[in-house]
Amino acid sequence: MAYNCVVLIKQVPDTKRITGKAMNDDGTVNRSALPAIFNPEDLNALELALQIKDKFGGQITVITMGPPAASAILRDSLFRGADDAVLITDARCAASDTLATSYILSCAVKKVDYDIVLCGRQAIDGDTAQVGPQLAEKLGVPQITYVEELTELNGKSITVRRNIGTGWQQVKAKLPVLLTVTGDANEPRVAAAKKMMKYKNARTPAEIEREMKADNPNANEQDLKSLVEMKQNDLSNKGLLIKQWDLDEVEADLSWCGRDGSPTKVHRIQTVVLAAKESKDVEPNDKGIADMVHELIEDKTIA
Ligand code: FAD
DSSP states (O other), X not given: OOOOEEEEOOEEEOGGGOOGGGBOTTSSBOGGGSOEEEOHHHHHXXXXXXXXXXXXXXXXXXXXXXXXXXXXXXXXXXXXXXXXXXXXXXXXXXXXXXXXXXXXXXXXXXXXXXXXXXXXXXXXXXXXXXXXXXXXXHHXXXXXXXXXXXXXXXXXXXXXXXXXXXSEEEEEEESXXXXXXXXXXXXXXXXXXXXXXXXXXXXXXXXHHHHHHHHOTTOOHHHHHHHHHHHHHHHHHTTOBOEEEOTTTTTOOGGGSTTTXXXXXXXXXXXXXXOOOOOOOOOSSXXXXXXXXXXXXXXXXXX
């Protein structure tokens, strides 16, 4: 039996490359100063979906909610083996917290035929790990978080191994199901050269509009509209037009989206600087290490 998988992916700032310029003066993240990357654990979620497809067959749809630039990770997913990709982009999504984000994503997932929904465990920017569990709740499907390994898939149910920090659990759930996948689950495959050649020109409508404006700076509004339509039709005929949905298309209730749908209120943003006050040389031998451990236990730094 084949299984249709939906993978939720997020484009995130590369938080490993934080520099002094990474924060704005008001304490918010200066996204333009950081390179945008595929959220690492979403690559593990996609890899697990690809392994399911390799073994059992089925379709993989990747969905992201973000600005037009997030189209890059959709293309990357097509290079790696996804069959279909959707960008949810709409100015009315701005200021969405995790509750609003998971609501909007749930509206989109409901438009797709799925057996298994896969998320990364956590995004490296927002870092809450809330979106997967909230999405499962809104879809009304069971969820298994911290998935490390798929053990069995038999048409009606799925069994996986999940990491519980001090060990692991084997958990069985009925399909359809939502999984959140950890970075230890697998080694994400790289993009396939043939698929890169096939999809390198795939674009979302928002990207086409942006490119047409840049290429034709003197075109008037009407000419620009025709050029965009022509390009969209051309890519659509070649199977290279990436789907783009707004909040109307996913039939979202606007009162659950954006600022209105976000109960989280940011009270204060604080920059924490951890400054080293003192340093101590430790002799590079067993005694030096034993003395240091003893001292750390004495001052209750470790138990
Ligand atoms: P996690 O819960 O850690 O992510 C877990 C998994 O969920 C990911 O691995 C991925 O599989 C999936 N996932 C998460 N987000 C997405 C997504 N967007 N698309 C597809 N899959 C996803 N962010 C903005 O970009 N613009 C804003 O204007 C904005 N305003 C905010 C206002 C407030 C008050 C707050 C609290 C947050 C705001 N955010 C905004 C951040 C936004 O809420 C989070 O980035 C988003 O909800 C995801 O949460 P997370 O990063 O903690 O993801």
